[in-house]
Amino acid sequence: LPRTRANGDRRDKRGPAVDQAFAALAAELGDGVPSGLRDLEPDQLRDLTKAIVDTRHRNSAALAAGGERALNMIPRLLRGPIRKIVG
């Protein structure tokens, strides 16, 4: 944001909300989230975090469903040994 007084005031007001939303994003991604992302609005940070969380859930669901479907495609004789490895 440009360093104007108006924006400075705005940043002060939105500070805690930005901190909170940024912390939620950092909790999802771990260390190394660029501090430049603090320039986003809290809603935008929350939307980004949600997009990441949704993708992780979607990917995990795809893996679980895929595993079930895969078992049905494996020759019967191999299902036992495969189950043993996959657990």
Next chain:
Amino acid sequence: MSREFAHAEAHAEVLKLARILEREPGQLAYLERLSPDDLGLLRERVTEALWTDNNHMLGRIAAASKLLPAAVSAAISERAFGAFVSARLAGLLEPDRAVDVAAKLSPGFLADVAVQLDPRRASGVITRISADQISDVTRELVLREEYVTMGRFVGHLSEDAVTAALDVTDDRSLLRVAFVLDDKDRLDELVGQLPKHRLAGIVQTATDGALWLEGLDLLAHLGDERRAEVVATALELDDQALETITDAVLEHDLWGEVLVIAERDSGLQAKLASRLGSLSPDQRRAVRARVRKAGAIERLGVLGEALEAE
């Protein structure tokens, strides 16, 4: 880097991130105000997070798949797991085994996997895939206009595979891929692999398709020798072509980037000089400062004179 290039790079990063998060790029447009560097780091962090989820389970699936013939593994990948899980598995399988499985997959599904794959995590596999198969997948990606995906892979392909991919990539797609390439340091080498007639084709395509933003970015990333070679082709352009370059320079503020051509082309110098009047006094001063900083005033003929006469 001009402001326009920085914005274009930010846009390219948002496209990549949107692809990873399966969102429409417009839904993440608010990210474009961030710097390309911050966006690159963000994409890195997101990729890292997604690619460490379920690692243990995927490792066990990869181990179990060794018991299956490659054809069965391929069928399971395509019909049970889908593109994302298959992309993850590609990085966990032994490279030779992964290549055997990939050989049984359809080009369409491999293109789906390519979109999801982080090439750095399966580089050992990608470099082993046959040039013929890379050619088939590239054809599919070109059809889908998956320039971002193609740009992520170039740095991981074998030399033969790059040649095969270039053969099936039309000039327009090539310019678009070059613009979003992850490793732009390779552009000089890539352009060096093109036959001479394609250099002219690229320049002509930049003109016909109003892709001079991409064209000038490409030139800016070439070494001196290669750039001179391409520019020599560009100098054969007609008046209409010079007009479109001038339009692109004015529209996208590419004064710094156009100097490499303008220094060698008096027609372009005249064209740009005649359009200086359309700039505001502040813009003209900024252009003059940039040209002076580049030490190019003397080499710009009538354009240099027009700038100094301001």
